[in-house]
Amino acid sequence: MTASEVVTEGECEQSAPADSDARWIAALSGHGPEHQEALRRLHELMLRGAEHQIAQMYHTLPKLGTVRIEDIVRQSADEATVAVLAKLATFQGRSRFTTWAYKFAILHAAVEVRRNMWRHREVTLDLLYEPYAPGASPEQVIAASDFSSAVSAAIDQGLTSHQREIVLALLVEDVPIDVLAERLGSTRNALHKTLHDARQRLRRHLTAQGYLAASSPTEVNS
């Protein structure tokens, strides 16, 4: 389903956002036929969100058959529906309910797609990077002619081995963070914190070496 196909159905539900949000919450929090109908509509919303996410990532998927893709959509929508219901009390009305709910569908579908992309691929952290020879002096390393080489040296000299493994896996090998978290028995949050700390270390190292200006608002952000 393309995003444009979603528009027709979605528009019908957006005419009175605040009232609509209140009705969603009341129905999903309640009991009886109205609750069951709200559950059905919520699941439809999650299917729509999951289908949208699959469509966005389709070009990255290995050749999967229609049945497998439908399985991914259905599983993601099921998980997202459960997640929405578990977090219902946290909805504050600062966005529309449908926007808030869609993010669960998108997250679950994206994670499932990434898992499928890497299902048969190994992540061998110990083979990712060959460091500079132990005897290389700072002067030899700094003699590197370009920024990329300087960053390579900073990775070797300025990071812990754990930080090195994580940044290279995430940013050089492009291992999806959810996949890496699963393989390492970690979490997306923890890995992103490691990445953040490593970046800060690299920046301090490169600033000290003169490759970055002090307190630069990063010339690399575009």
Place this chain on the structure above:
Amino acid sequence: MTTPRHRLTPESARRLTLDTEPWLSCEDCFEQIDIYIELLLTGTRDQHQLAMRTHLAGCNACEEEARSLLLLVAAERNIDAEPILPSLASN
């Protein structure tokens, strides 16, 4: 000096040295992303969104999901998302 097995491309070097302050966790990003997308769709942009924009600039997964949410919600409201996309993850 041993040549690194993996030479860093300029793009890799850029991503590795992004300034990702102020810090925002992936969990907090997820908590706020719907609000952020709604603000973008209404043309609202302020300094309080700096942490979110910075996080999205430095986290591929969160940026991908945010972009997707923006496209989905914009399509449902008949809003052209293309002009908004460049501001999703930039300062």
